[in-house]
Amino acid sequence: MNLLLAEDDALLADALQQQLLSASFKVEWAENGAVAEYLLKKQDFDIAILDLGLPMVDGLTVLKRVRGAGRTLPILVLTALDALEHRVAGLQAGADDYLVKPFDFPELEARLHALLRRSRPASLTQQLRQLTLDRAAHRASIAGQPVELSPREWTLLDLLVSERDRVVTKAQIADAWGSDDGASLEVYIHRLRRKLDGSGLAVRTVRGLGYLLEAAAS
Amino acid sequence: MNGRSLHRQLLLWLLLPQIVLWGVAAFGAYQLASRHADELVDASLLQAARALARQVKPTASGVFVDLPPSAQDILAADPEDRAMYSVSSPPGQLRLGDARIPPPPRSAPPGEPVFYDAAEPEPLRAVALDLHLSAPGAMDSTLRVQIARSSAPRDLLARRMLLDTALPLSLLIALMTMGVWAGIRRGLKPLAELQQQMEGRRADALDPVQLQAAPPEVRALAGAVNELLGQVQQNLDTQRRFISDAAHQLRTPLAGLKSQTELALAAVDAAADPALHQRLARVHESAVRSARLVSQLLALARTGPDAVAAQGWAPVDCARLVQDVTAECVPRALAAGCDLGADISAAAVSVQGVELLLREALVNLIDNAVRYAGAGATVTVRLRRAGDDVWIDVEDNGPGLDPALRERAFERFVRGAAAGEGCGLGLAIVREIAERHGGLAQLMSAAPHGCIARLTLPPI
Numbered sequence: 001m002n003l004l005l006a007e008d009d010a011l012l013a014d015a016l017q018q019q020l021l022s023a024s025f026k027v028e029w030a031e032n033g034a035v036a037e038y039l040l041k042k043q044d045f046d047i048a049i050l051d052l053g054l055p056m057v058d059g060l061t062v063l064k065r066v067r068g069a070g071r072t073l074p075i076l077v078l079t080a081l082d083a084l085e086h087r088v089a090g091l092q093a094g095a096d097d098y099l100v101k102p103f104d105f106p107e108l109e110a111r112l113h114a115l116l117r118r119s120r121p122a123s124l125t126q127q128l129r130q131l132t133l134d135r136a137a138h139r140a141s142i143a144g145q146p147v148e149l150s151p152r153e154w155t156l157l158d159l160l161v162s163e164r165d166r167v168v169t170k171a172q173i174a175d176a177w178g179s180d181d182g183a184s185l186e187v188y189i190h191r192l193r194r195k196l197d198g199s200g201l202a203v204r205t206v207r208g209l210g211y212l213l214e215a216a217a218s
Numbered sequence: 219m220n221g222r223s224l225h226r227q228l229l230l231w232l233l234l235p236q237i238v239l240w241g242v243a244a245f246g247a248y249q250l251a252s253r254h255a256d257e258l259v260d261a262s263l264l265q266a267a268r269a270l271a272r273q274v275k276p277t278a279s280g281v282f283v284d285l286p287p288s289a290q291d292i293l294a295a296d297p298e299d300r301a302m303y304s305v306s307s308p309p310g311q312l313r314l315g316d317a318r319i320p321p322p323p324r325s326a327p328p329g330e331p332v333f334y335d336a337a338e339p340e341p342l343r344a345v346a347l348d349l350h351l352s353a354p355g356a357m358d359s360t361l362r363v364q365i366a367r368s369s370a371p372r373d374l375l376a377r378r379m380l381l382d383t384a385l386p387l388s389l390l391i392a393l394m395t396m397g398v399w400a401g402i403r404r405g406l407k408p409l410a411e412l413q414q415q416m417e418g419r420r421a422d423a424l425d426p427v428q429l430q431a432a433p434p435e436v437r438a439l440a441g442a443v444n445e446l447l448g449q450v451q452q453n454l455d456t457q458r459r460f461i462s463d464a465a466h467q468l469r470t471p472l473a474g475l476k477s478q479t480e481l482a483l484a485a486v487d488a489a490a491d492p493a494l495h496q497r498l499a500r501v502h503e504s505a506v507r508s509a510r511l512v513s514q515l516l517a518l519a520r521t522g523p524d525a526v527a528a529q530g531w532a533p534v535d536c537a538r539l540v541q542d543v544t545a546e547c548v549p550r551a552l553a554a555g556c557d558l559g560a561d562i563s564a565a566a567v568s569v570q571g572v573e574l575l576l577r578e579a580l581v582n583l584i585d586n587a588v589r590y591a592g593a594g595a596t597v598t599v600r601l602r603r604a605g606d607d608v609w610i611d612v613e614d615n616g617p618g619l620d621p622a623l624r625e626r627a628f629e630r631f632v633r634g635a636a637a638g639e640g641c642g643l644g645l646a647i648v649r650e651i652a653e654r655h656g657g658l659a660q661l662m663s664a665a666p667h668g669c670i671a672r673l674t675l676p677p678i
Contacts, residue, residue: 102476
C-alpha cells in the first residue's frame, strides 16, 4: 500500500514512518507543501496523510490543488487546529477524514484502513482471525469451513466486521437492512453469535446502544 | 471599616441642622411668649398696684386705706385669676390684705415697681410698689403696696403660644424629612442602578455597565468601571489567545514525542531490559499526559464567553449526542476494562447549544468515570427529563468520590487520588461548558457506591 506522508515535524514524521512501515505501508515522506503537491500530482498513491501546517505551501492549498488536478485518492488530514471551522474547511477542501494531533497510532491506522476500505470496497476479501469474508460472493467461512448465512445475517456480519471494535448502533443496522426490525434483531444477533463460534471473534452487546465485534477472549 | 449608607448620611446631615434650628426656634418662641405674657401681666399688676395706692390716705396715726369691701371683693374674688393684695406701712407691717405675699427680693426707690416671681404659697407673679407719703398734718411714712397673681394663667398662655408655634414647625420638619428622603432616593437612583448591575453580574461577565441619563458624577464612576472591565476583558482575551496559540504550537512536537516513545517501547524487549522498558514507559506516560493537558487547555480556551459566542449555536438533539458520544467512547472504555452503556429514556429532547462543546463535556465526564471507577466497573450514561430540565448522568459503580473533594473537583488542576493521566482540567471544562449553556454540572454519590456526574441543561 503506497502512502504519502506530508509532515514537516521531523520527529513526528520519523516515528510515523516507522509505525506505518510496521503496519505494512510503503511510505514516501514530503517535508513541505511544495514537495507534497508535486509528488501527489506525479505519482500514484493509494492514500495520503497531509498535515495542514506545512511550510512553503500550506496543507489546505495542497489539498485544493490536488483535488483540482483530479486526484481522488483518500486523503487524511492531520491538524493541530481543532476548532470547528478548521475541520469544516478541511472537509470542504476535499479531505476524507481528519485527525487532531496528538493522536494514538492505532487510531490513525484504523482510520487509514477504513478509508482504504471505502475507496475500494468491492474487491476485498477480508480475513479477520479465523473468519474470511468474500464480499464479492457474499460468502463467509471460518477456518475454511463455509458458514451458512441468510441475507440479513450477511448484512449484519458485514457491517460488524467493517466497523469492528466500534459500536454499531441499532439504527445503523436498521439502515443496512432497509427496515426497522428492532424486535427480531436480538434473534439475529443470537444466531450470528452461534455461527461465529470458533472464529476467534465475538459480538458484544453494548447496553442501550448496539453491538460491537471484538476479538473473543481466549 | 464599612462606611455608613449614603442615604443615611445625606439624610442625617440634611436633617440635623434643621432639627437644631427647630430646637432653637422653639426655645426662642417660648422665651418670647413668656416675655410678652409677663409684660401683659406686669402691666395689669402695676395698674392695680397704682390704683390701690391711690386709695391710701395718710393719717396722723398712720395710713388709711379707702377700699370699700365691694372693691376688695372684686380684687380677690375672681376664681380663675385670683389676685392677692397687701398694703403695709412701713414696709413689712401689714395694714390691709393678704399676709402671705412674700416680700420683694430687693427694694427699689419709692415710685419704682419691683416685679418678681414667688413660689409660696403658690407660683405667683407679684409687684411691689413703695410710695413715700407726706401730707400736711400727718407724719411722713413709707407705704408698700403689693399685688400678686397666680402665674398659672401666664404659664398656660406661654405654653399655648409655644404649642401653637412648635406644632406646625414639627409637622413641617416631618414633611421635610419625607421630602428630603424622597429627594435623596431619587438623586441616588443612578447609584442604585449601578449597584444592581454590578451585583447581579457573573464573575466573568465583562460587558460594559449600561446607565441611561445618569448624572455626570455617576457617569464618571460607571465610565471608570467600564474602562476597568474593558481592560480585564482585553487581558483575558490576550491570555486566552496565548493559551490557545501555545497549545497549538505544542501539539505537533508532543505528537512526535508520543509516537517516538511508542516506537521505542515497542522496540525494547521488556524481559531483557525491564529497567529501560519501565523508564521508557514513564516517558511515554508523561508524553500522553502532556498531550492531554494541551488538549484540555485548548478546550478551556474555547469555553470562554466570547469563544462560545463565536461558535455555532444550534439545537442539539440530546439522544443523538448521548448515543454518538457514548458509542465513540466504548472502545476506550473496553480497553480500560469498563462496561460502558447508555440508557436513553427521553427521546426528542433538544437543547440550544454548541454541539462541539457539549460533546467535549460529555467525553470528559465519561473519560473521568472510566478512569476513576477502574477496571471491572460499569459506567452508564443516562438521558432523562426531570421537570423542566434535561439530565445527562454519567453513573459508575466505582469506589466513589470523597464528599470533601466533590465541590473542589470542579476547580482547575484539582485531581483525584487515582488521577493517572488526568490533568485536573476535565471537570473545570465541564462546568464551564454547562454554565455557558445555562445549566450546571454536579457530582453526587451513587448507591450503593460510585459516583454520578450530572449535566443539567435547559431544553428548548
